[in-house]
Amino acid sequence: MKTEEFLQKLKKVRKTSNGWMALCPSHDDNQPSLSIAVGEDKILLKCFAGCDVQKILLSLNIESKDLYFEPKPLGRNNNSCINKISAVYQYTDAAGVLLYENVRFEPKKFRAAIR
Numbered sequence: 001m002k003t004e005e006f007l008q009k010l011k012k013v014r015k016t017s018n019g020w021m022a023l024c025p026s027h028d029d030n031q032p033s034l035s036i037a038v039g040e041d042k043i044l045l046k047c048f049a050g051c052d053v054q055k056i057l058l059s060l061n062i063e064s065k066d067l068y069f070e071p072k073p074l075g076r077n078n079n080s081c082i083n084k085i086s087a088v089y090q091y092t093d094a095a096g097v098l099l100y101e102n103v104r105f106e107p108k109k110f111r112a113a114i115r
Helices: 003-008 053-060
Strands: 014-016 019-022 034-038 043-047 084-092 098-106 109-114
Touching (some): 003 034
16 A cells, blocks of 8 residues: 555645644544654654554455565566565464564565564
């Protein structure tokens, strides 16, 4: 998903020095508490009211894999280098807190995303 597409799903979006702030969709928010930033390969989210990222995604009706950008081709005219995200595997601690995600691309390749 592109950053612009994601931002359109939110309310009261405003630009900040390191990304955007918006109303968090997973709780009754009067003041923007959701921070949105762009990482190397994905959209990064942090709710300063403490909402879990999975709860935010559920409120927006999207999945974790939707936060990742589509990789760009490596060569000038080499379309076979384009990787597509086929799955995102989430690893949690005993309390259910997300520790990291492992992203699977097609053709088969994995990349860990640490939070």
